[in-house]
Amino acid sequence: MKPTSSDRPDNPKPASIYDVAKRAGVSIKTVSRVVNRQSNVSDATREKVMLAVDALSYRPNIFARGLASERSFLIGLLYDNPSAGYIAAMQVGVLTRCREEGYHLIVESLDAANPNIGRQVHSLVTESSLHGVILTPPLCDSQAVIDALIRANCPFVRIAPEKPFPGACDVRIDDFKAAYDMTAYLLGLGHKRIGFIKGHPDHGAAQSRFAGYRSALEHAGVPLDEELCVQGYFSYQSGLEAGEKLLSLKDRPTAIFAGNDDMAAAVLACSQRFNLKIPQQLSVAGFDDSLVAQVVSPRLTTCRQPIREMAEAAVSMLIQRTAADAPVERRLDHELVVRESTVPPPGANQS
């Protein structure tokens, strides 16, 4: 005879499946079936069990579950100090879906530069047999992390990865379309000479954004001026240099669209040396809607990724996970955030 919690009414120990089975007058197996929403249980029995579950506030023990089955109900969120707001938003999205699905979240902060990162990830995954993990930038582009995950046979979803990875599941925005939209917005304001600062050439997102920019110009019938497209590397420093180059042109652009907010902020700083008033004499747009976009003066027009929604999508992909190895890419809608840094060009007739 199994001892049950009810043997000691004052026991703080939570109710076990035995308690529920006893109270409902069925076997523990049947309770298990009801709790896991499996078929082959009569409505009457289900009802009885549910009642007992509620009465005892029974929750299946996560450890026993994880040990007995392949399903751990645990999702891992791995991150390396991105901006606080980014990870916070991400986490909220992840937690939302986890709660809905009865999963729990284990978070781990890693240092992408740590040579031991592979071992760390492998340890984490094997010892808690995670159902799957979510990789945020810049971890989603760490070869060591991905290798460790594959070695441990652990499914993962990458959020907004920069580089493609064969067979990976990714969640991202459509960088091409986003850059297209931003460029179209600037064109709509009346700008014809729009400078573009490219991102790091190794990053897929940078390529897509540049392609979107070019496509928008083309559709608008504005010829592409190679002179207006300068290379950057996503860093503030590179933005400074790129801005310098663009603003030194004798036929200066009336707007500059930078591949990310850091570089756009650099253009702002740079324009001071050229005695240009922003946005009256030069419109500036960024990308990402990072913190800097809101702190800088004037605040930057930029493009925001729907971080929460992306996180939720990632969890859903992990949980549904139909064909184990099917690579998937989910593209969510971005959002153009118009702030004070962009206005029609000097001398334009505002419609």
Add this chain to the structure above:
Amino acid sequence: MKPTSSDRPDNPKPASIYDVAKRAGVSIKTVSRVVNRQSNVSDATREKVMLAVDALSYRPNIFARGLASERSFLIGLLYDNPSAGYIAAMQVGVLTRCREEGYHLIVESLDAANPNIGRQVHSLVTESSLHGVILTPPLCDSQAVIDALIRANCPFVRIAPEKPFPGACDVRIDDFKAAYDMTAYLLGLGHKRIGFIKGHPDHGAAQSRFAGYRSALEHAGVPLDEELCVQGYFSYQSGLEAGEKLLSLKDRPTAIFAGNDDMAAAVLACSQRFNLKIPQQLSVAGFDDSLVAQVVSPRLTTCRQPIREMAEAAVSMLIQRTAADAPVERRLDHELVVRESTVPPPGANQS
């Protein structure tokens, strides 16, 4: 005979304690002892086992451990949308200590206003038999949460709670001393008429800060002017009203110390209507070093809580947990963050 992973070399399943025992030529019990750093193992045996552990990259399974012992190696972090930076910093601190101690972190975001919050917390704690949980503001002041934790017999540590709770373990800064230091700093700059905007009267921290302010004045031999102490409620709106009141005085203060950053930011906004230049004509100080303190112009002199350190201390308290019910209060050192919003009063001789 127990099957081991090595029966199938290509099996992605991680090494189990059986594999290690077999390889080291000892019993699983001995492996367990070594892994858990227990005594009564000879150095030679320990060495052998360690070697096997390393060779197989063995990590004890978290579920089996949790099921077999009372120790879950799981810490819970509960929060309700505080500022993103706050929770991010907190989490980094918690994770740091968890990693050092071999614990994992489960995070859960709750809605303090949800009437079901008690059940939610109880579920979480019972189903994963957490070693302990960390409560951040404003959850640390939720009676329902605390009740659920006590009912589940789960130890908890509160971070920077506003209200005292008998028998609770708390980590906080010394609000009294912090406010004292800030006031002393302002006095040191030469200010004599220092306005104070109190925090919400229900919050213990608000009381302590006010007391610190008064004590500093007293020690400096500056008489307390009741007129200069106005009530606020920690909100931006209340700061606006309080600022209005203070700046309307015929003998206007030369500095205003607000009970938190939000109210200090409100004073900044308010001072524009009075055509006061900050900091030349009015010094303003806040408290918390929240994001707003760094974003506002001029940036606020304020007082920072060492959030990471507080989080680390909380984890340590949870893990060490000697006498189960011993209430403890850890007070960590704050840090005065001097920025552009405070200077000597008009006409003062700067030393």
Add this chain to the structure above:
DNA sequence: GACTATGATGGCAGCGTTGTCATTTTGTCG
């Protein structure tokens, strides 16, 4: 040298659940 304390090690049950398979009950049809 017999006896005891102490350290080192192993055997085995049991933690609360799920998977597998056997068993019982119910429903259907000729």
Add this chain to the structure above:
DNA sequence: CGACAAAATGACAACGCTGCCATCATAGTC
């Protein structure tokens, strides 16, 4: 109403680890 399929339910062995207790070796004591 008997035969048979399908649905409902239960018995029992895992899962990987730790707690408890037994066992064995070694050293120390008189």
